[in-house]
Amino acid sequence: MDSVKAARVLKGVRDAALTGQRPAVGPRPVIEASWGRVLRRGLDPDRDVRARLLTLEELEERRRSSALAEVLPELRRALVSIADAAQHIMVVADTEGRILWREGASAVLRMADGHGFELGADWRESTVGTNGVGTPLVARRPVQVFSAEHFVRTHHSWTCAGSPVTDPRDGRLIGVVDVSGPLDTMHPATLALVHSVTRLAEAELRTRHLSTLDRLRTTALPLLAGIKGQAVVVDPNGWTAAVTGMAPTDRLALPKSFGPGRAWLPSLGECRVEPLPGGWLLRPDDSGGTAFEASAVVVLDLSSPRRWTVSVTGETGGWTHELTPRHAELLYLLAAAPQGRTASALAGELFGDPGRAVTVRAELSRVRRYLAGLLEGRPYRFREGTDVRVILPQDPADLLPQSTAKSVVRARRGEGD
Template sequence: MAAMDSVRAARLLKGVRDAALSGHRPPVDPRPVIEESWSRVLRRGVDPDRDVRARLLSLEELEERRRTSPLAEVLPELRRGLVSIADAAQHIMVVADTEGRILWREGAPAVLRMADSHGFELGADWRESMVGTNGVGTPLVARRPVQVFSAEHFVRTHHNWTCAGSPVTDPRDGRLIGVVDVSGPLDTMHPATLALVNSVTRLAEAELRTRHLSTLDRLRTTAVPLLAGIPGRAVVVDGNGWTAAVTGMAPTGRLALPKSFGPGRTWLPSLGSCQVDPLPGGWLLRPDDTDGTTAGASAVVVLDLSSPRHPTVSVSGEAGSWTHELTPRHAELLYLLAVAPAGRTASALAGELFGDAGRAVTVRAELSRVRRYLAGLLDGRPYRFREGTDVRVILPQDPADLLPQSLASTVVRARRGERG
């Protein structure tokens, strides 16, 4: 019965895909995440009827990416949670980096051989812009778990395959570090696969968080006696800005550090001008006694969204300049505030982001994190950039590339070239 249901579903999806590609009205609408993906890959010229493959990574390149990937730290956790289940279900587990390159691949030998015939092999490039809608590349763009079933794959030769992928985020800095996918033949599909993959990736993120807390504890044992002998204000942070110990000032969970950070004098929005000295596993920051915690009324804020994968915010003013790479959610929030100078309430922002104005508490929590690195530049009730702040937004060359993971109505309209 399940096999018959899979066959019927595949046949229906083929009709949906064929209608969408020919410009006709489909018998049913594709799921929004799939429709958005099809639109992206059509714009990029992916051939729906031709299997195109990029050069595989060399063995040396593969090993170097494995060595430097944070995913290597949690590979045992992923194997424990997925490999045995994938093997029994005639599936394989695939782990890819943020560029969609397959770094690890394990599971049923017969399915591994089938994957080879699709080019789903070690070192292969499975970005959405290369091979179309799929369980590796599409979650990387959408930044959420995605199951791709049969003809939901954009390229026709992948239609006898089903994939469920979930992005992995590093809790130390909030950055995307890769994607975990479970894939297999169409007739082995199970509706719970996506939930399983998502659960295991969350366990992997929890393991990274536990490792980080242990590292922070070791830094704290060095920091506490050091700070006892320092007059005035000082704080010790790890390489990602997480606070290990403070003296002479209120404690904070994390300081946002700029991308280029090192010993010497620097300026941070939350501390002002300060002296930076290296420590084993972190930094000692000693702020000047003058109050420099805000960028000033004449600050220029540049929200650079030109690169869909690397949005940044830059602040410059009398106290100095500073650039911070944004998470997708923070980029989304700052864009919604930048295009609404009069401001938006937490409820209005929640309605935009989640389609549920009742999730205002979640919005407030996120904006409290944003204010850690935009101290003095954001007001509340409603949330908006402070009066006198010069806010500039750099958009992608193609409007359709604006915040591709966002479902906020304002962003969707802007991607379509609509105003208001």
């Protein structure tokens, strides 16, 4: 099917969805979910709404603070020449959907200006509807949005392919890379290309991180040689550079607020924390336990559609950790099933394949690094007697929007298990 016929079919699908009819061909699940979110927010499908552009000063500040600036040369080398030759543009946006960089064919850049697809523009899904910048940020996966799959009618002459970028140093979403152009110039392989390039960008960030750890290790080793007892040196994200007197581990989970003085960590107990150039020296106290006590209260905060945390409080103090999308899913599924779930059952929920239990076990082993003593296995569950509280979004439809787990989908629809 050529692009014109495909656009015509998609227009019929969109029109049917907006009027509550059943189309002959349904929208793709990722597009249907996006349309549902946008409709609930009351966006007008026939009106092109644009937010205020960032000022030049605001744009430069966001560029300076973005981790994507570190890999912008790699993105340019991989995408700009291809985009320019194919009459496309490359767009790089931050986690709020603000366009920070934009390069490519000059004629297409002028067309993009007419759509409001310009530097400093807000292309969140909640602002402009389904699109190749905002929708991948919500779905946390690569998404191609072709013609009438865009929610707003004035964007139907456009096609976008965007892929989110995650910082391997802390697992956080840092932005999205998008290739866009007129609908008759987009190739079906564009999404795969963009996704591959973002994986290369993440690999470059990982390589830079390893180099930083090596420098920290060089600084730390002479210091650790003079320390008796246990000590570990970590970078700001908890990655271990060097250790003495204790078993090494790849990474320690650090609380959101962390600084010099004293801190309680689930994997080490009470610690003295000293600053180092590019990291921290942690010296555990002999008297500190490493597990949360029986009276611990666990609060799983899923109220935001894009950022989630788990907090634990008890007699030894409090601690908060920001969750990855996968860990937020797992903890929600365990909180919803006090009796516990097997690894196979969790794999069936997450992937639709009980045979992927090994993947689930690996993820839960990472979760247990920061919830020491609070999670038990066979089946996986919160320790008996633990006070687990879940804070849900005001709108159930905003619960973990990137998740396809069966229980999460039912909860978003307001259906019980």
